[in-house]
Amino acid sequence: MQLYADYHTHTLYSHGTGSIRANIEVAIEKGLKEIAISDHGPASRSIGRLGVRDSATLLEVKKEVDKYDRLYPEIKVLAGVEANIISIDGKLDVPEFILKELDKVLVGFHLFIKPASFRDGVEIILNNVIVDKLKINQEQIRYRNTEILINVLNNYDIDIITHPGYRVDIDTKTLAKVAVERGVVLEINSSHGYMTEEYIRMAVEEGAKFTLGSDAHSPEKVGAVEAAMLVAQKVGLTAEDIINVC
Structure with missing residues (x-):
């Protein structure tokens, strides 16, 4: 199997260290045909801000992405977001009208966030x-x-759940079943190193589809999915199971 797209990359707009252009050029060097710029949503917080300044910034990213998509015809450049869950009723930190303007909507269950309320934070x-x-x-x-x-x-039309189960305990089979019903793909994340073969096998039993994500926070990490690829191969996944390989 060969990677042809990386849908999980970050830039200086959020917690990344490189520019959109730098991510694109590394992707081209590595032979990728598609890349998504999917910076953290605005609720990402730690000691300082980790996400984009505000949701409107994602529209600025979209304009820049569209410019580079025209400039680099050898690769498809997509505007996305890694949105945060901020409430127990499943609210995201990006308004739906902005999500609809984006090419890829990724959602991560993160703990370093600004929750919608005290109860949600608990x-x-x-x-x-x-x-x-x-x-x-x-x-x-x-x-x-x-x-x-x-x-x-x-609540939302999303494309990918990033690193499901990372730092939070979930019922994999139940989540995978609903994801299949909703046409949502589960990410095998190459950066966090927690993904187990058992997890993937449980999701496979429910018919889940997967994507291999670099979760690149620097340009040189774009397309670096070797760890995810290794786990996928051990489980016996094929190109039919993974949306961004051929």
């Missing part, structure tokens, strides 16, 4: 930190995390 952030550190209420919080993701799938 259930999205605090409860998952408790699970991770103290190992209590695991079944209850796994159910809740899965329910939150399913709410997102039912």
Whole structure:
């Protein structure tokens, strides 16, 4: 299998270190035919801002992407976002009218975010930190995390769930089943190193489709999906199972 597209790359617009143009040129050097610029949504927070300045910035990214798409005819350049879940009822940090202007909508369940309310912060952030550190209420919080993701799938038309299960416990089979029903692809993320063969096999049993994502935060990492590819091959996935390989 050979990678022909990387749909998960970041730039200086959010938590990345390179420009859109730099990401594109590395993608071309590596022989890719498509690349998506999918910077973090505005709710991404840590000590400082990790996401785009505001949702309107994504429209600026779209204009720049369209310019480079014309400038580099050898590759298809797509405007996207890695939106954040900010509420337990499945609200994202990007308005739907802006999502509709983008070519690829990725959604990540992140813990370093500004939640919609105090209660949302407790259930999205605090409860998952408790699970991770103290190992209590695991079944209850796994159910809740899965329910939150399913709410997102039912609320929005999205393309990809990024790194499902990273830092949050989820019911893989249930999520995969709903993702298949909604036509949503699950990412095998090459950066975080948590993905297990067992997880992928459970999703495969439900008929899930996958994408290999670099999650590049610097231009040189664009298209670097070797770790994801290795896991996919161990499980026996083929090009029919993965949307961005041939």
